[in-house]
Amino acid sequence: MSFLEKLQNQILIGDGAMGTLLYSYGTDCCFEELNLSQPRQIQNIHKAYIDAGADVIQTNTYAANYLKLQRYGLEDYVKEMNSAAVRNAKKAAQNNAYVLGTIGGNRGVKPDSVSLEELKRSFREQLYCLLLEGVDGLLLETFYDLEELETILTIARKETKLPIIAQVSLQEPGILQNQTPVNEALTRLEGLGADVIGLNCRLGPHHMLLALEQIELPKHAFLSAYPNASLPAYTDGKFHYEGDADYFRQSAQSFRTQGVRLLGGCCGTTPEHIRAFASELKNNVPVTEKVVKLKPKKIVVEPSAVKREFAPLQEIVKERPSVIVELDPPRKLDTTKFFEGAKALKEAGIDSITLADNSLATVRISNESLGYLVKQELGMRPLIHIACRDRNIIGLQSHLMGLHTLGLNDVLAITGDPARVGDFPGASSVYDVSSFELIQMIKQLNEGLSFSGKDLGQKTDFSIAAAFNPNVRSLEKAVKRLEKKVHFGADYFISQPIFSEEKLMEVYEHTKHLEAPIYIGLMPLLNSKNAEFLHNEVPGIKIADSIRERMALLNDNPLQAVRVGIDITKSLIDAALDLFNGIYLITPFLRYELTAELAVYARQRAAELRGSIYAENTI
Incomplete structure (x- = not known):
């Protein structure tokens, strides 16, 4: 039979x-x-x-x-x-x-x-x-x-x-x-x-x-x-x-x-x-009728109960020039200098302070805790980076639910540097998901559904930034990745630092068809060693030969080297604002006075280029 x-x-x-x-x-x-x-x-x-x-x-x-x-x-x-x-x-x-x-x-x-x-x-x-x-x-x-x-x-x-x-x-x-x-x-x-x-x-x-x-x-x-x-x-x-x-x-x-x-x-x-x-x-006769006791109820998910205090950055940067600044959480427990920097950046009129998630796999104070304090004590918008490296899917969802509960709605989804590059090379990199899948999962939370499809009872209201590395051999392939991230749900992009006007123009030509806006990454150089390290050892960063040569000439004059680094970044701000509305300044080694100066400069240049409305306290 x-x-x-x-x-x-x-x-x-x-x-x-x-x-x-x-x-x-x-x-x-x-x-x-x-x-x-x-x-x-x-x-x-x-x-x-x-x-x-x-x-x-x-x-x-x-x-x-x-x-x-x-x-x-x-x-x-x-x-x-x-x-x-x-x-x-x-x-x-x-x-x-x-x-x-x-x-x-x-x-x-x-x-x-x-x-x-x-x-x-x-x-x-x-x-x-x-x-x-x-x-x-x-x-x-x-x-x-x-x-x-x-x-x-x-x-x-x-x-x-x-x-x-x-x-x-x-x-x-x-x-x-x-x-x-x-x-x-x-x-x-x-x-x-x-x-x-x-x-x-x-x-x-x-x-x-x-x-x-x-x-x-x-x-x-x-x-x-x-x-x-x-x-x-x-x-x-x-x-x-x-x-x-x-x-x-x-x-x-x-x-x-x-x-x-x-x-x-x-x-x-x-x-x-x-x-x-x-x-x-064994050999029992099966039933031929049954009563279905439970019918799954149609899920009606409530909007977020946590009030959004800031307009989404992707909306702001589409309407007017916007400056955001990365200020890394400190590696030690003393946060004095960090909050001094945050206050200085607030006075400079930035739209958001961005907090990396153990960048270069180096242990730092939790960006979630610092982000909450920045928001509560200074009234600033924190943009929280989320790396796939340190948390499995369980931890990622829990982390995001915590951010939602704290009213931290702005996130940057990144894959993250592998653990072996950091100060705990024996640590394991999790990578349950890539940045693409993380973006998609965050969008699912915005629909009120957990990563596994379970009803969360409320919708989150995350604004999702995605990373963009323009310093690659094939910019066409990099832009294809951007298009894929948009498909998965990215709202806007934040780029790795760019160090030449030629690269800015190249990026503009390759990305002008995208509806998702881009914050262009810019980072002031401190000296020749800083420039060489970034160029040769940090993934995703390349610095033009002419700039590295210029910094090398100032090896014996560190103060002048910093001023030249600032001047180079200001010229890049001028070029970037001709093409993009978004400026993303990266603070080196908590030298917040540098990015504060650059933020003020960006405000002034935006006002000159687009009208006095941008010269007000908030860009």
């Missing part, structure tokens, strides 16, 4: 985790490679699940695709691993269990981390390998991104008439990370030809059952569920699961009541968990 024919009249038991067992045995490598190097071990795990009562087992191929295998340098072994995996499963099954070819999701919680074209190519290669080995069906599992699953399900349905199980994974019970209700998502999968639709991973029995309460019985397909054993724990450098197999036995009938016909286990489950399911449900 075929797999689907059996599901017509009885509940089938699936297997449990493969990777969790291998990890618990001390194996911490590419699990799919073990299909080749340790086939007996893989076969024994399959057999253990069959002996526990599994009617259906899945091949050890969850990550056996090009995209995931390239992390280990094994991308050329896709065919060998998938073929061996099917042979191992069949040898263990010996016609006593159905063998499903497993294909896992790639995108996770970062929908744009892999393009659809890359996904299609990688999927097709793995799909054909599994089909050629004669699997009994396909299991598409652990898909957080519905677009990815719909895309590959469409391809699979065209390529085979074998049964296809399509399972989504949820961050929150009842809703996908893109806010699609789970019932709607599964209905769409059924419409694309999936024979079995359901849930797996992330949620344990309790929360998975809550999600299933919102799912109607499919019209033509069947329901599946593969819950995790529990939430994972982390002890002594290792992950482990503490879910009790008896807890699975107690929940088995509840899964049946919710209409599940294929029931297995995901992360943390063992043969004992599967034995518990089988002892309760």
Whole structure:
């Protein structure tokens, strides 16, 4: 009797985790490679699940695709691993269990981390390998991104008439990370030809059952569920699961009541968990009717309850010249000079003081705390830089929620210098997301949705700046990055410092089509050593030979070198204001008196160029 024919009249038991067992045995490598190097071990795990009562087992191929295998340098072994995996499963099954070819999701919680074209190519290669080995069906599992699953399900349905199980994974019970209700998502999968639709991973029995309460019985397909054993724990450098197999036995009938016909286990489950399911449900008659108890409510997100005190910078700079100044948080705990500088810059009439996020991976006082004090005590607008380097996705969202709560609405999203360039070279760089994805996620917060798609109850009101490095070989490619950042949601740009009028004109010609305004970065040089260091060692900064030569002539006159540095920057301000409304001054080594002087100069030049209205206290 075929797999689907059996599901017509009885509940089938699936297997449990493969990777969790291998990890618990001390194996911490590419699990799919073990299909080749340790086939007996893989076969024994399959057999253990069959002996526990599994009617259906899945091949050890969850990550056996090009995209995931390239992390280990094994991308050329896709065919060998998938073929061996099917042979191992069949040898263990010996016609006593159905063998499903497993294909896992790639995108996770970062929908744009892999393009659809890359996904299609990688999927097709793995799909054909599994089909050629004669699997009994396909299991598409652990898909957080519905677009990815719909895309590959469409391809699979065209390529085979074998049964296809399509399972989504949820961050929150009842809703996908893109806010699609789970019932709607599964209905769409059924419409694309999936024979079995359901849930797996992330949620344990309790929360998975809550999600299933919102799912109607499919019209033509069947329901599946593969819950995790529990939430994972982390002890002594290792992950482990503490879910009790008896807890699975107690929940088995509840899964049946919710209409599940294929029931297995995901992360943390063992043969004992599967034995518990089988002892309760083996060959049970499935339900044909159920009451959907909970319907997901339409989310109505309230506007931000935190009043914005300053107009967004992108609006200001579109209307009139604007000057913002970067003043780095100090490396030591004494903030006296920092606040002296902030006061001087306020008197200079700047629109915002920008605070870097541990620039050059060097530890400084939190820019969030200093930004809040600048706003509260001085009444200035802080612009908070946010680097992807130091926080994972959890920390990034928490940080942004904190900024919102403090009324700090202006942010600059950057990838951040790698940790190894800073004063803790042994520290790790996180980089869960890039600046592109961070921009997109902040925009999602502005819609009242968390990074995982959960309702936040309020919309944030962030104005998002993005970084622009014009000091590259190909300005065309750099501008393409700007266009991509605009697509992801950037409101305006702040550039790395520019040190020549020729570069200013080149930037203008390449960016004048953009609607998002640009603040042009300018930085006064202090001496020749400063210029050489910036030019040769700091990523994203290049200084014209003529300027470096000019500074080199003043090695014996440091005061004159500073004045020349100021004069160079003033001439660049003149040139920049002919082309752009935004000036971004970078303060070197807390020498705030320099950027204060330059800010006043910029105000005066703007007044001369565009009228006396710009000579008022605030530019």
